[in-house]
Amino acid sequence: MSKIVVVEDSDVIRTAISSALRSQGHLVKALPDGTELEAVLVSGRPDVVILDVMLPGGRDGFELLKVVRRLSRTGVIMVTARDEVESRVRGLSEGADDYLPKPFSMSELIARVESLLRRVGDNGAEVTIGDLTVADGASLVQRSGVEISLTDTERKILAELARSPGRVVSKTHLLTAIWGYDGYDENIVEVHISSLRRRLEAAGPRVIHTVRGRGYKLESA
Numbered sequence: 001m002s003k004i005v006v007v008e009d010s011d012v013i014r015t016a017i018s019s020a021l022r023s024q025g026h027l028v029k030a031l032p033d034g035t036e037l038e039a040v041l042v043s044g045r046p047d048v049v050i051l052d053v054m055l056p057g058g059r060d061g062f063e064l065l066k067v068v069r070r071l072s073r074t075g076v077i078m079v080t081a082r083d084e085v086e087s088r089v090r091g092l093s094e095g096a097d098d099y100l101p102k103p104f105s106m107s108e109l110i111a112r113v114e115s116l117l118r119r120v121g122d123n124g125a126e127v128t129i130g131d132l133t134v135a136d137g138a139s140l141v142q143r144s145g146v147e148i149s150l151t152d153t154e155r156k157i158l159a160e161l162a163r164s165p166g167r168v169v170s171k172t173h174l175l176t177a178i179w180g181y182d183g184y185d186e187n188i189v190e191v192h193i194s195s196l197r198r199r200l201e202a203a204g205p206r207v208i209h210t211v212r213g214r215g216y217k218l219e220s221a
Contacts, residue, residue, distance in 0.1 A: 020106040034064040053080035069095040075116040092191040127162040130220030134162040143203040161218040170215035
């Protein structure tokens, strides 16, 4: 039974989301703001956090996203009335796994939650690319023996690339394998690839290479 935290200031929306998720068998902790979020992350260890961007008080959803990423690797879906590209890119760049603009259907939200949950627990054999080691479905990622911290989505992308080292993996394949659908904006892949590269290249040379018009491949420089 998955544990999900919903941070949403609207009583109506918070109740609707919580009821929809509970009807699918999930355990739900509903919060009107981020006051209790740190304590819940530490004590409850949720599988997914659904985080509204526009929240009352001193910290909005972007600030709370930093709190989540500092304390855990749990999946994060950001929900907001903002539908500007800049807001979506900011959320994804700062560690969110998915982004859902309001208004949305509960069926779509549930589908995205289930897709995010499916990414957890994907194990694979150890792969070594130069000084990079990817083990247990990217639950362990090291460069020259030093562990690198990644978000859940970054780990899933890296694990997918590590299944076929040296071979091109298309954006469509990544969308389908990781997000569970292939009709989504391919920019979401580019944003997460860019973030993943920054983390990996902070500790060594580039290992994720773009093959123009085809996709990406994992190989040493």
